[in-house]
Amino acid sequence: MIENRLRGADCVRASACLIVVFHHLAQRVDWRADMGVFDFARFFVATGGFGVGTFFVLSGFLLARPFWQALDRGEPMPNLGTYALRRAARILPGFWLALTVSFLVSITVFGLRPDAWLIARYLAGLFLVSDWHWTSFFPVEINGPLWSIGFEVSSYLMLPIGFAAVFALFRSKSKPLLSRVAWLGVIAAALALHSLFAMLVPVPAIGRGFDYGLQGGAKVWMPLFNPFGFFAMFAIGALAGGAQVMLARYRSWLFDLLAVAALAGIAMLLFQQAEERTNEAWGVFEVPYAYPVFQLLVGALLATAPSSMLGGRLLDNPPMRYVARISFGIYVWHMLILELVRVYWMPELDYGALRTPLAFASASVVVIATTFVVAALSFRYIEAPVTAWARRLEPRPSTPTLSPAAG
Numbered sequence: 001m002i003e004n005r006l007r008g009a010d011c012v013r014a015s016a017c018l019i020v021v022f023h024h025l026a027q028r029v030d031w032r033a034d035m036g037v038f039d040f041a042r043f044f045v046a047t048g049g050f051g052v053g054t055f056f057v058l059s060g061f062l063l064a065r066p067f068w069q070a071l072d073r074g075e076p077m078p079n080l081g082t083y084a085l086r087r088a089a090r091i092l093p094g095f096w097l098a099l100t101v102s103f104l105v106s107i108t109v110f111g112l113r114p115d116a117w118l119i120a121r122y123l124a125g126l127f128l129v130s131d132w133h134w135t136s137f138f139p140v141e142i143n144g145p146l147w148s149i150g151f152e153v154s155s156y157l158m159l160p161i162g163f164a165a166v167f168a169l170f171r172s173k174s175k176p177l178l179s180r181v182a183w184l185g186v187i188a189a190a191l192a193l194h195s196l197f198a199m200l201v202p203v204p205a206i207g208r209g210f211d212y213g214l215q216g217g218a219k220v221w222m223p224l225f226n227p228f229g230f231f232a233m234f235a236i237g238a239l240a241g242g243a244q245v246m247l248a249r250y251r252s253w254l255f256d257l258l259a260v261a262a263l264a265g266i267a268m269l270l271f272q273q274a275e276e277r278t279n280e281a282w283g284v285f286e287v288p289y290a291y292p293v294f295q296l297l298v299g300a301l302l303a304t305a306p307s308s309m310l311g312g313r314l315l316d317n318p319p320m321r322y323v324a325r326i327s328f329g330i331y332v333w334h335m336l337i338l339e340l341v342r343v344y345w346m347p348e349l350d351y352g353a354l355r356t357p358l359a360f361a362s363a364s365v366v367v368i369a370t371t372f373v374v375a376a377l378s379f380r381y382i383e384a385p386v387t388a389w390a391r392r393l394e395p396r397p398s399t400p401t402l403s404p405a406a407g
Helices: 009-026 036-072 080-108 116-126 144-169 176-200 214-221 227-247 253-276 293-307 311-315 318-325 327-344 357-393
Strands: none
Touching: 009 036, 009 293, 009 311, 009 318, 009 327, 009 357, 036 144, 036 176, 036 227, 036 253, 036 293, 080 116, 080 144, 080 327, 080 357, 116 144, 144 176, 144 227, 144 327, 176 227, 227 293, 253 293, 253 311, 293 311, 318 327, 327 357
């Protein structure tokens, strides 16, 4: 009997989360100082964005599977009301709380003036549209990583649109392979819209650069960081989900070898990226994070690990499964906690300021431990209860719209 859990998905989620956290900690190191055994932090400075890219592939992989399953069975698309309810319940309470607390702390602790622009950015984040313009790209000033949530929500909206086209073409359950080939058209459409957005959306050159703060950084990333480009990553994850659905009935050591090969490819690409030290790693059509090679490697790992004999179990060990469970809270809270630790305890925890391994290690322990506590509380008292409440609102009977690992 095939297990319901998608082996390997928890490890991918946890790894992506930890890469992002270490990326932001490593940015605080002064590279002019001798960091000794802590030279590994240089790796995370250059590769942090790949953690974000991994999240998009993973989300596409998990959320697309029920669509592929319904298509292969010749059934209608999964209930979109249930799909929207589950997505909203899973991310909005935790995100809105982190967004609002960050907004208030930016005013009360960090002394930002609550002018019209600051409030407009917050409202754009609150209504999940911050990803469509550079002025709102970073919805709050202190908690930069929240920028990706708007992009994620846009991908949630685009996914059913893409599947609507595929379902219109393939109503028969006898053509699973052709339907996956047709999904390449969805990826191509996303890339075309990405290029169009990059050409047509103007971004001022004045004040461009992270030296000018997050707003200056937004001008660096946009318009090449746009919802369509990130959906192109998400759509590769969806394609991997389609492959996994076709492979789900198989178990073989061959899949262990394929998963190991995918892991080796990911590691090689990340170490190459660390040598080049170009954070965005522009790929095909100037989509970031070595597109599509990196995303295909992550997708290959996700598609093959569930059919492995041993590899998936080793990847989804108990510590990784726990980190994956609270990963959303880790992601949305860690930067705010880092900044508060800097203000109230370690002033040298500033960009490029840490000069000794001891300072880096002690700062990392305090930030990570505090973040884990906050994330665990968020999951226990906000995310899990709201998700359970939303499940009770779903119509019965309902076609499942999420895999167990997507929760």
